Structure formats: C-alpha cells, structure tokens
Amino acid sequence: MSDSPLIDSLAAAVEARPDDLPLRLHLAELLVAAGRGPEAIGHAAQVLAREPGNAAAQRLMGAALNPAAPPAPAAPPAPAAPSTHEDGVDWAAMEEELGDIVPPRFARSDEAVEPVRGHEDRTFDIETSTITLADVGGMEEVKKRLEISFLGPLRNPKLRSLFGKSLRGGLLLYGPPGCGKTFLARAVAGEMGASFISLSITDVLNMWVGSSERNLHDLFDSARGHAPCVLFLDEIDALGHKRSQLNSSSMRTVVNQLLTELDGVDGNNDGVFVLAATNAPWDIDSALRRPGRLDRTVLVLPPDKPARAAILQYHLRDRPVANIDLSRVADATDHYSGADLAHVCETAAEFAMRDSIATGDIRMINQQDMMAAVREIRPSTDGWFATARNVALFANESGEYDDLAAYLKKRKIR
Structure with missing residues (x-):
C-alpha cells in the first residue's frame, strides 16, 4: 500500500486488466507526478512494447527517466522525491527486467568494447569537376599524352572496340611541388564528364590492423560504382613506398593491397582511371609501375x-x-x-x-x-631539380626519366 489510494486502486485495476493501455498510461502519469519515476518506467515500457509509436508513452518514459523534467500535466501536482538509491530502487533488477526495452544507464566495465574504426562505413566524397583542360595553362605535352591515353579512346568507342583498347589505365604525374598536378587531375575528370575522387594518405592509414587495407578496398569499390571515374591518388610515394625500404610490415601489406586493387583482382576496373601524383617517383615501389598499373609517366614541369x-x-x-x-x-x-x-x-x-x-x-x-x-x-623548385638531376644522371638505366634528362639539358641545369 502507498500513501495514494488513487494510485493503489489504479494499480489493482491494471493488474486485473494488463492489456488496458489507456488505464496503464493513466497510472504511469500519476506515478511520474508523484515522483515515483522508476515504477512509471515499467508501465510506459509495457505500452511501448505493444505500441512503439505511442507519443504519450514516449513522453512519460522521458519524464520518468529524467526526474528534473516537469511532471506530466494530466496528474495533480505532488512534491517530487529524488529517484536515487535512497528510495530503495533496485536499478540492476529493473535493467534486467526491462533490458530489451530500456537501454542500461551505464556500460559495464567487464564487457569488451569494440574499438572505433574511424572509416568503417565511410562514404568517399564523389565530386563533379567543373574545370576542363582548357582551364589549364600550358602543359601541351601533358595534354597530348592524356589525349592518347584516356580522352581519345573515351570519345571514340567504336574505334576503341576495333583496336581492343581498354578503358582502364593508370598514369603517374610527377614533378616539383606546386606545379598543378592536382588541378590537372580535376581537369581530366571535367574533360571526361567523369566522377572525381581524391585520396591522400590520411584517408587510408589507420592504426588498427587491417583497417588501412579495407579503406583502400572501399575506395576502389566506390570508384568502380561511379565509373567512369577519375581516382586521384595524391602523394602516392607515401602509400606505395618501396617495400624494401619499409621497416613496418603493416605498411608493406598496404602496398600489397594497393597492387591488388590496381590489378582489379576483386573487381572490374573498367572505367576507372587512376591518376597518381608524386614529387618523388624514385621512391615508389617498382611493382606499382609495372605494365597494367601506373605504367605511363608524365613529367609536370613548372609553368612556361x-x-x-x-x-x-x-x-x-x-x-x-x-x-x-x-x-x-x-x-x-x-x-x-x-x-x-x-x-x-x-x-x-x-x-x-x-x-x-x-x-x-x-x-x-x-x-x-x-x-x-x-x-x-x-623558386621552390630549385631543391627538387637538384635531387632530380642526380636521379636523371645516375639512376636512369631504364630510361624512365629521359624526359626529365632532356629538360635539364635544355635548361642547362647542371
């Protein structure tokens, strides 16, 4: 028995007619107004279990869980008592009884907490570029190479089919910093009317084992789902550094994953144009530049x-x-x-x-x-050309830096 005969009578009536939801709600309102929130929670929960969208039950549940809120207007005012352990409320028992309806107030310290993965269900920014190659000043040789590799085959599907030219491909843009490699990649996307996804090392690397590889896979999946798409990998030397120089086994697996995605082993890369940019092509793993991957290289020089x-x-x-x-x-x-x-x-x-x-x-x-x-x-390019000169003179056995060597000779950079 309580000090409220009305509440006692309604409680008896609800016990006799448990499916009478309006009666149960009225009892809950009186309990909230009387400061007996923990008892009201059970009745409001019973209503919500049958009618999840019941607005009155939702309001009462909120008021019962938050004793500081004003009481429900339907009941006469009564002094509120704090709903703490001094009231004799067994919160653990209530959480056990109503656990499938009302969430626990605190997380249990003995339960394993799943680490936050950061990029678990991420969606990559898919852009639509409004600039074209006409907005790029100079770079005539670069534009010509792009026309042969990507743009010409895209505009001529019948000719492409005749010659068996695939719409997949990779192009490595290299040169001194600040010379417009990113701008050029956006212009290519705009010229093609393709989607554009830009990726930097911070979008991929994650402290959790396996997350970086999953991020890379999700990125390529996004590009395949929005083909034709220009996928721009900025600072590719950071993601695809020479594995022989890497001390971290996790970074070596990231490079391996990048190779797998470029090959399209787990998905069809048709319509995905991979443009990568770097200031240090000599630091990139040679496997990334194998035919079928980033096999074409374009030198992006300072503007004329x-x-x-x-x-x-x-x-x-x-x-x-x-x-x-x-x-x-x-x-x-x-x-x-x-x-x-x-x-x-x-x-x-x-x-x-x-x-x-x-x-x-x-x-x-x-x-x-x-x-x-x-x-x-x-000019900030002086330091870069000093390094590039050594590469062109002493590490160009394969001839991949012939265009750089020709430029250095033309400009008499010694």
Whole structure:
C-alpha cells in the first residue's frame, strides 16, 4: 500500500486488466507526478512494447527517466522525491527486467568494447569537376599524352572496340611541388564528364590492423560504382613506398593491397582511371609501375612564360592593381611554380597594404610591388631539380626519366 489510494486502486485495476493501455498510461502519469519515476518506467515500457509509436508513452518514459523534467500535466501536482538509491530502487533488477526495452544507464566495465574504426562505413566524397583542360595553362605535352591515353579512346568507342583498347589505365604525374598536378587531375575528370575522387594518405592509414587495407578496398569499390571515374591518388610515394625500404610490415601489406586493387583482382576496373601524383617517383615501389598499373609517366614541369602570365593574372584578378606589366614579371619568374607565383601576388599585396597603412593614402598594387616580391621569393623548385638531376644522371638505366634528362639539358641545369 502507498500513501495514494488513487494510485493503489489504479494499480489493482491494471493488474486485473494488463492489456488496458489507456488505464496503464493513466497510472504511469500519476506515478511520474508523484515522483515515483522508476515504477512509471515499467508501465510506459509495457505500452511501448505493444505500441512503439505511442507519443504519450514516449513522453512519460522521458519524464520518468529524467526526474528534473516537469511532471506530466494530466496528474495533480505532488512534491517530487529524488529517484536515487535512497528510495530503495533496485536499478540492476529493473535493467534486467526491462533490458530489451530500456537501454542500461551505464556500460559495464567487464564487457569488451569494440574499438572505433574511424572509416568503417565511410562514404568517399564523389565530386563533379567543373574545370576542363582548357582551364589549364600550358602543359601541351601533358595534354597530348592524356589525349592518347584516356580522352581519345573515351570519345571514340567504336574505334576503341576495333583496336581492343581498354578503358582502364593508370598514369603517374610527377614533378616539383606546386606545379598543378592536382588541378590537372580535376581537369581530366571535367574533360571526361567523369566522377572525381581524391585520396591522400590520411584517408587510408589507420592504426588498427587491417583497417588501412579495407579503406583502400572501399575506395576502389566506390570508384568502380561511379565509373567512369577519375581516382586521384595524391602523394602516392607515401602509400606505395618501396617495400624494401619499409621497416613496418603493416605498411608493406598496404602496398600489397594497393597492387591488388590496381590489378582489379576483386573487381572490374573498367572505367576507372587512376591518376597518381608524386614529387618523388624514385621512391615508389617498382611493382606499382609495372605494365597494367601506373605504367605511363608524365613529367609536370613548372609553368612556361605564357602560363606564368596567366597564373599571375588569375591571382591578381580580385585585387586593386595598376600598370602591372605581366610579361616582365613572367620573365623574372622562370622556374617558379604555380604556388610560388600565388605567393608573389600575396606578398606584393602585403607591400602595397603596408605602404597604405604607413602613409594613410590607399594605393594600388603596382609593378614595383610585384618586382620587390619576386626579389624576396625564390623558386621552390630549385631543391627538387637538384635531387632530380642526380636521379636523371645516375639512376636512369631504364630510361624512365629521359624526359626529365632532356629538360635539364635544355635548361642547362647542371
């Protein structure tokens, strides 16, 4: 017996008619209002077991589980008592009885906790590129190679069928950093009207054993499901480093998984165009460059003079400029990468802004600012060409760096 005859009467009625849900809900409302939330939970749970969508039962369950919430309006107000262990409530017994309906309040420390895998059910970002090769300044040799390898066969299916040309393929873009390899990959996707997926090492590597390999498999599966698709593997030297130089067995298995996916052993890679980019092709495992994988190589060099002028104009388009001779600035920035040229424009803007603050007179960015920025910023490609020169001279027995050697000879880089 309790101190509420009405609750006692309703409890007896519910016991006699357990399937009378409105009666049970009314009892639960009175129990919540009386501060007897743990008892109300059982009645609300019984209703939800029969009618999972019952809004009144859901509301009562929330109020019973959260004693701080205002009581249900249907019952007369009564002083609320805290629902703690002092009330004599056996929470363990209630969790045991209602475990299939009400989740436990706390996780048990003796149960194994599954580690968070990070990329378990991930979906990769599938992009649609809006740029095309017409937006890429210069790089005529690169465009010609892409036309032969990918774009021509795609546009001519009958000719492709006649010559037995597969729509699968891999192309390795290499060269100094900041010269537009990623931009070029997006332009290829836009030119083909294909989906575009960009992947970096952080998208793959995971501390849990086997997760990195599964991430790679999921990535290629995503690309196959959205064919035609350009799959861009950035910094491929980090993912596909020479296995003979790897101390970690887990990284060697990642390289093996990448080889398997490129071969399409577990899936058809038709319509998946793999473009990979690296600043250090000499660090890539030779198996990745075997025929049928990343077997075609294209050197992406710093922009030539017309391309440099176009890049400078692009980065100055939204800035206040006056009387800038783009041709002279382009002449002075030989060997500068696209990223270097963007930095030149940023630095020139800083010079003009600093002068405007010092004098109190706002002025435009002028030729003097641009040339001062060129004198301050040195091309970032110099270090890369120093390393590349040694490779072209002393490690080119296979002839894979002939185009690099020819460029170095033409530019008299010793």
